[in-house]
Amino acid sequence: MGFGTLIILIVAGLLLLVGTHDLLQKRHAILRNFPIIGHLRYLLEKLGPELRQYIVADNDEERPFNRDQRRWVYATAKKENPYFGFGTDNDVDLPGKVVIKHSAFPAQNNSTEPFLPSAKVLGAWGNRQKAFRPNSIVNISGMSFGSLSGRAIEALNKGSILAGCLHNTGEGGISTHHRHGGELVYQIGTGLFGSRDSEGNFSMNALQATIKESPVKAIEIKLSQGAKPGIGGVLPAKKVTAEIANTRGVPKGVMVKSPPKHTSFSDVEGLINFVEMIATETGLPVGIKAAVGQIDFWVDLANQMHVTRRGPDFISIDGAEGGTGAAPLVFSDSVAYPFRIGFAKVYDIFYRQGLHREITFIGAGKLGYPDTALAAFALGCDMVNVGREAMLAIGCIQAQRCHTGQCPTGVATQSPWLARGLNPNDKSVRAANYVMGLRQEIQRLCQAVGVGHPSLVPESAVEIIDSIGSTVSILEHYGLSSSQKRLEEHDINFLNTL
Ligand SMILES: Cc1cc2nc3c(=O)[nH]c(=O)nc-3n(C[C@H](O)[C@H](O)[C@H](O)COP(=O)(O)O)c2cc1C
Numbered sequence: 001m002g003f004g005t006l007i008i009l010i011v012a013g014l015l016l017l018v019g020t021h022d023l024l025q026k027r028h029a030i031l032r033n034f035p036i037i038g039h040l041r042y043l044l045e046k047l048g049p050e051l052r053q054y055i056v057a058d059n060d061e062e063r064p065f066n067r068d069q070r071r072w073v074y075a076t077a078k079k080e081n082p083y084f085g086f087g088t089d090n091d092v093d094l095p096g097k098v099v100i101k102h103s104a105f106p107a108q109n110n111s112t113e114p115f116l117p118s119a120k121v122l123g124a125w126g127n128r129q130k131a132f133r134p135n136s137i138v139n140i141s142g143m144s145f146g147s148l149s150g151r152a153i154e155a156l157n158k159g160s161i162l163a164g165c166l167h168n169t170g171e172g173g174i175s176t177h178h179r180h181g182g183e184l185v186y187q188i189g190t191g192l193f194g195s196r197d198s199e200g201n202f203s204m205n206a207l208q209a210t211i212k213e214s215p216v217k218a219i220e221i222k223l224s225q226g227a228k229p230g231i232g233g234v235l236p237a238k239k240v241t242a243e244i245a246n247t248r249g250v251p252k253g254v255m256v257k258s259p260p261k262h263t264s265f266s267d268v269e270g271l272i273n274f275v276e277m278i279a280t281e282t283g284l285p286v287g288i289k290a291a292v293g294q295i296d297f298w299v300d301l302a303n304q305m306h307v308t309r310r311g312p313d314f315i316s317i318d319g320a321e322g323g324t325g326a327a328p329l330v331f332s333d334s335v336a337y338p339f340r341i342g343f344a345k346v347y348d349i350f351y352r353q354g355l356h357r358e359i360t361f362i363g364a365g366k367l368g369y370p371d372t373a374l375a376a377f378a379l380g381c382d383m384v385n386v387g388r389e390a391m392l393a394i395g396c397i398q399a400q401r402c403h404t405g406q407c408p409t410g411v412a413t414q415s416p417w418l419a420r421g422l423n424p425n426d427k428s429v430r431a432a433n434y435v436m437g438l439r440q441e442i443q444r445l446c447q448a449v450g451v452g453h454p455s456l457v458p459e460s461a462v463e464i465i466d467s468i469g470s471t472v473s474i475l476e477h478y479g480l481s482s483s484q485k486r487l488e489e490h491d492i493n494f495l496n497t498l
Contacts, residue, residue, distance in 0.1 A: 050399070059089055062398070064321065069369060070392055076437035077393035077430035097465045098375045098474070103450030113436055114443040115498060118360065119455035119491050120382050122218060123285030123313045125358040126276075130283045131313075132217060133494075134383060136165035137442070137454060138373070138435050141364050141385035142187045142220065142289070144172025146235055146244050147325030147402065148391075152411045153177035154424035155394045159431025168385065171222055171233075171258065174210050175247040183215045187289070188278075189222040190232055191258035193248035202264045204281055206249060211282065218285040218314070219278055221271075223262070226322030226365055229291040229336040232258040233326070239405065239414055268300045272311045279313070287314030287360070291322070292342025293335070298349045306353040315350075316385065317343045319365025323388045325412060326403035339365035340379060344478035347380040351481055356380065357488050368434075370441035377442075377454035378462040378474050380486065386438070393434035394427035453495045455487060 001009075015036055022028075022035035031038040044051075052062065059067045068084070075082040090097075116137045123131030140160055145153045153175060160167035160182035167182040171189025178184060188195050194210035197203040211219075224230060235244070235256040245252035265274045271288070279286040292298070305311035319339025324332065336342065343363055350356045363381040367373050368389025376384055388396070395409040402412035410422035446454055449461045459482065463471040475482065487495075 064323070064366065064388065065392065065398060070398065072369070073389055073392040073434055077434040079433050079437075082437065093465060093469060095465050095467045095469070098371055099463045099465065099471055100371065100374060100445060100449065101461050101463065102448040105450060107447040107450050107452055109443065109447055109452065111443070112440060114439055116439050116443060116453065117498075118382050119453065119487055119495055120358075120360045121491075122287075122360050123279075125355075125360075126279055126285070126310070126313050128279055128283060128285045128313060130217070131285055134166060134217075136163065136435070136439065137377075137383050138163075138368075138438050139166040139185075139362075139383060139385050140168060140390050140431075140435070141387035142168035142170035142185070142222070143387055143391070144170030144187075144193075144325075145175035145177055145247055146170075146172040146239065146414070147412060149407075149410055149413050149419035149422065150175065150177040150243070151419045151422040151424045152391070152394055152427075154180055155422065155427035156390060156431050157182035158424060158428030159390075159394070159435065162428060162432030163435035165435050166217060168220065172244070173247040173249065174214055174216075175243070179214055181215065183217045185218045185220050186211055186214075186216045187220045187222050189258055190260065190262050191248070191256065192263075193250070196249050200263075204277075207278070208281070211284075216284065218287065219282065220314075220316060221262070221275065221278075221286065221288050221312075223271075223288055223290040224293075224318075224336070225289070225324060226291040226318035226320050226336055226339070227324035228327035228331045229293055229320075230260060231328070231331060232260045234258070241414065244414070268297065268304055271301070272304055272308065275312050276310050285313040287312045287316060287362075289316035289318060291318045291320065291336035292346055293337070295345060295349075298346050302349045302353040302355060305355060305359075312359070314360035314362055315346065316362040316364065317346055319343070319363075322365045324402075339363060339367070340375065340478055343376070343381070344379055344475075344480050348480050351380075356486065357491075368438060370438065370445050373438065373442050374445050374454060374457065375462055375474060378457050378459065379478060379480065382455060386435070389438075390431055390434065393430050395422060395430075452498060456492075456495055459484070 019035040022031040072082055118134040121131050121133045140156050154177045157167050157178050157180045166185050168185040169178055169187050171187050173194030192202055195207040237253050237255045240253055242252050250256050265271045275286045320336040360382045361380055362383045363376040364385040367376050367384040368386035373384045391411050396411045397409055399408055401407050405413050407413040410419040442454055449457055451457055459475050462474040464474050464477040466472050
């Protein structure tokens with residue numbers, strides 16, 4: 001028997017085995033009805049995202065980030081040519097489109113690495129001992145060690161040093177991968193990882209121990225997240241490795257649940273007391289992160305802050321379009337307001353209480369692009385956080401497998417084999433290039449508009465195309481009051497010195 005015949009016999013034998021298995025199994029009707037060939041359906045379902053991404057979809061079709069958006073991040077991160085030729089392939093007059101209005105006399109600044117610090121001092125509101133002015137208006141959003149690999153966290157942390165920005169730890173505590181010198185915002189989620197005693201209750205001693213060894217510049221209490229608001233999270237037992245258990249302060253190999261709400265407070269007054277207790281004990285600025293749902297909470301918070309002059313130094317608003325490592329589909333699709341709508345509602349409440357100049361407002365939800373970021377600044381943001389865009393910069397291909405632990409690029413996985421491919425030193429440079437490139441493009445937009453800093457962009461400079469094809473100011477579109485006098489005089493003076 002020749003070699004070719006042998007191969008044919010082996011293949012035929014294998015097909016016979018698969019076909020017999022398909023006919024006898026009872027779980028999948030499609031395989032029972034169409035033995036062998038029915039597997040194509042599963043193969044196509046599995047490869048569908050990649051096929052669409054690389055072959056079928058056009059430049060603006062994919063979600064959450066289309067090909068143009070990803071290409072811009074990749075090129076910026078690799079310091080390749082980030083330009084696009086021939087003109088836009090977008091329909092530039094569709095309702096909802098942002099129009100940035102340039103000046104006839106643009107400002108001039110040829111710096112390729114612009115210094116764009118926050119217009120406001122973080123913690124000035126609460127007179128915190130360690131109040132500071134963040135050096136970068138673009139910072140890395142909270143993504144925990146657990147949802148991201150240790151190497152990805154290391155790349156982001158080292159990248160944040162190079163880019164001079166802050167690195168938010170996410171809710172999984174501070175791991176060794178966060179300790180490469182990048183300045184941190186330590187996030188306390190409902191699981192209290194890094195701040196809990198053995199019973200799972202909040203512990204100030206644990207918090208102090210967690211932040212002691214690291215350059216923690218601020219603390220963020222996470223109430224909710226845009227992609228999964230109102231529910232907690234679960235880390236399956238098999239993902240609770242010794243390292244993760246140690247970082248989170250939980251037993252190894254036992255499933256970890258984050259409850260839907262914090263156990264240390266259950267109303268606005270309790271939240272304010274919790275914020276003040278942490279700020280007093282640590283001296284750090286303390287803020288909150290939330291997606292926007294029921295509005296009474298924000299009205300109550302702004303009222304109580306106005307009356308007592310106590311409460312969070314910063315408010316991070318996450319849009320419903322935000323990302324996550326894993327969430328039920330309906331929570332990602334249908335719960336909470338999209339960023340601009342939610343942010344505008346909250347900002348206006350604080351504006352009406354006269355607190356908008358004192359509190360720092362941070363936004364997240366696909367704001368890692370110059371146009372979406374500028375629109376966020378026009379609405380009142382002082383800084384933007386970038387999550388998935390920073391993941392793209394370190395190699396993420398939007399495979400959307402974060403929830404399976406099988407991320408092919410080693411970014412969102414705990415598999416040592418998959419993470420092995422991610423070189424944290426190379427990728428740290430890419431993360432930094434991306435953050436710096438984004439800052440530079442924001443700066444260029446500001447110059448086109450005729451100002452030197454995104455917090456100085458006048459309200460008339462950004463409009464939205466409405467449903468009848470006309471335009472309205474972005475503030476009017478989102479129901480915001482005037483942005484005049486958005487900053488204190490001393491902050492404007494500071495920006496004018498840049
Ligand atoms: C893999 C992954 C993990 C995340 N983990 C956290 C987290 O631990 N805490 C948190 O507040 N947000 C978390 N987020 C949400 C991001 O911080 C961010 O708010 C959201 O993705 C919107 O920003 P983006 O559109 O730039 O990604 C996570 C997002 C992703 C994609």
